[in-house]
Amino acid sequence: MSPDAHLREEPVSRAELLRGHFLHVVRDTVRLPSGREATREYVLHPGAVMVIGLLDDGRLIMERQYRHPMRSVIVEFPAGKLDAGEGSLACAQRELREETGYRAREWAFAGRLAPTIAYSDEIIDIWFARGLVQGERHLDEGEFLDVFAATPDEVQAWCRDGSIIDCKTLVGALWLQNVMSGAWSLDWSGAMPPGVAR
Structure with missing residues (x-):
């Protein structure tokens, strides 16, 4: 039993x-x-991804987007939902390219989070991306957002002072802090680990 x-x-x-x-x-x-x-x-919910994009100078790719339910502009890591039949890595690559214009040479799957377990079955896969090359954005119709770069220290400070309240971004900042300290490691193969679906 x-x-x-x-x-x-x-x-x-x-x-x-x-x-x-x-x-x-x-x-x-x-x-x-x-x-x-x-x-x-x-x-x-079909599931989603979040991308922690690492620029060569150590800064992070961030977004500012108006979120209607919150009636506020929210600072976030790039993210988006899976399309039907789309794999997690393919979604991460697409969302990063569409929203920010960046493509990445290397990808690492970090983990997953379930942001609203009381009222949704949504799971968000956390991806790290590096070796970024900037190109042209391709935003969806009706999608408006600013893309900017911030240092890890700035992101941590915004998490601490309440400037960042988005759940997935707070979890991403936790992952980032532990990866940067060497406490948690990443496999930069770009593949999902065994036993993790999608």
Whole structure:
């Protein structure tokens, strides 16, 4: 028997609440460990990537983008959602190129994060990129963002003082800090590690 059996919920049925251009919201009925039933409403998400782009001079590629739900311009690492059938690395390469104009010679998969576990199944893959060469951006229709470079110290300071509040960027800054200190290592092969899907 699984050591988590006393915690697991078993799906019983699903109702679709919303299927929009971006959001797909469902309500699942689940059987609780007690045997009773409950409902869980959440967002289904195709998954996403975030790219920590390292310039040759040590600075990082960052973005400033207006985020309507927050009614604010947010400082972030470049990121975007997977297209249907798209692999994680291909998505990271596409998003970096489209949003910033940069292409990278080397890629390293760092890890994953689940930013909103209470109401979405979204998983974001964290990629590092280096050997960057700048080219032309190809933003989506209706996408407006500024691209700029910042030092790792500046990014850490913005995380500390609350200028950066984006979850994925905060996690990216943690990864960056540990990689730069030598505490965590990266494999610059550009491949997903064994056992990690996508």
